[in-house]
Amino acid sequence: MTAQDIRAWKIGQLAAETGLTVRALHHYDHLGLVQPSARTDSGYRLYAESDVERLYRVLALRQLGLPLDAIGRVLDGQTSIEELLDAHREYLDRQLVALRTLRAQVAIVAAAGRTGEAASVTHFLELIRKVITVDDTIKQYFSEEQLAQLAERRATLGEPAIAEVQAAWPRLIAAVQAAVDAGVDPASAQAQELAAEWMGLLQQFHGGDEGLRGSLYRMYAENAEQIEAQHGGPSPAVMDFIKAANAARN
């Protein structure tokens, strides 16, 4: 290297420096993402400082999970970073929602396997179908934003609070059922207390949001039998009791 030579990297050097493979650099060259600004007479790639700089920019953006073609468009000024990042964040949000539900579903099925609930492959498949049906049903009634909203609410409340609410429902439903069986008057103080707890648990779910409340009610109304039979939901008698108690309050 003589004195007038500007700094240049052969592909192996650059690969070692960046932690990439030579193949990856070939790939970027092929895509036109990072192309060496010179070659030796024998065809060896020579990366100049500006090329290396561009490569490091690519690597930074790649770390955020952006696709290479999008990175190329940003570096060539065809797209603004702001736009790209916003779109990417939304994309990741959707991925996150999907991945979370998937992992929850797999966890349910795997757990059933360990407790011996699902003995045969057939049992597993039935459970899987059930779990998926639930998800499909929910997706029918709640929009994407609403699901994100619910996820946010869960994160805000924290897991213990969620678990508490989930444990409270069967208890409360059983208590109301007992009150119905005992012929308790929906206008009585006892019934009012049950109804208040009921509305409180519902409140925990929708947080006062009209949209969430409406979607939940519609989902329940149109799937009441399923929910009662398969998921321990309230019977029509229980629902009527709560409605009557609420009506009596006013």
Next chain:
Amino acid sequence: MTAQDIRAWKIGQLAAETGLTVRALHHYDHLGLVQPSARTDSGYRLYAESDVERLYRVLALRQLGLPLDAIGRVLDGQTSIEELLDAHREYLDRQLVALRTLRAQVAIVAAAGRTGEAASVTHFLELIRKVITVDDTIKQYFSEEQLAQLAERRATLGEPAIAEVQAAWPRLIAAVQAAVDAGVDPASAQAQELAAEWMGLLQQFHGGDEGLRGSLYRMYAENAEQIEAQHGGPSPAVMDFIKAANAARN
């Protein structure tokens, strides 16, 4: 179809019934995952009931995000579902951790774009590198299980509690710095109160877990300057003050 014909589906019928495309069924056939047990003379695929049954099993497992080859191994009895689901759950957990950090990083950078903090592309890239460096550093000191543990703690506490702790740190650091500047005696009641709050915030992070505490301390010790300069961490004087206060307590 004569009386002795058993039920059979042509590929288009089966596709319409399952919501798949013909191409997907071709693909499954090619992989040996679901192969029609008969063909017409002219080579049309004829799926028998057993084939359709197998296809529905494939679809159920596919809904859980399992790769087709793994599904094939399960249906052929080469792997147990339990094993596969457990492995898959762990895989999804890892994906979730990665996706969550990624989305957090992108959110940070995108937010900086909206607040005008990052004006030029260069600023963006600097911020990205900073965010990624933080993540890399954390990954050096915390094992995968520890990170999962931390994620669980965050979920347990809920977002508001986390936000509170994060907001409390700069306040407390400033308060301690003020005490140092004012020459407050580390043994004094005021210092003891600050130290108690300090240890309380730390407790919020590690929850009493020795491993987390140790990892955090090591990370701080080996990156104190970075943390102070780049992330508003405590100065050595502040740290000494807290140490002295803790020593005085005993």
Next chain:
DNA sequence: CTTGACTCTGACGTTACGTCAGGGTTTACG
């Protein structure tokens, strides 16, 4: 008998490279 709907078998494209294969180039060492 013709036309439209259906089916067949390749084969390429997608994403970001990994992994050879076959063949030149450079460099260090004896």
Next chain:
DNA sequence: CGTAAACCCTGACGTAACGTCAGAGTCAAG
């Protein structure tokens, strides 16, 4: 100065799960 090791080159196939033609045969209805 010769040679072997190390390095570089250009294809080209493989990955996951299909989507999307292309070109050609088959079937059912009018």
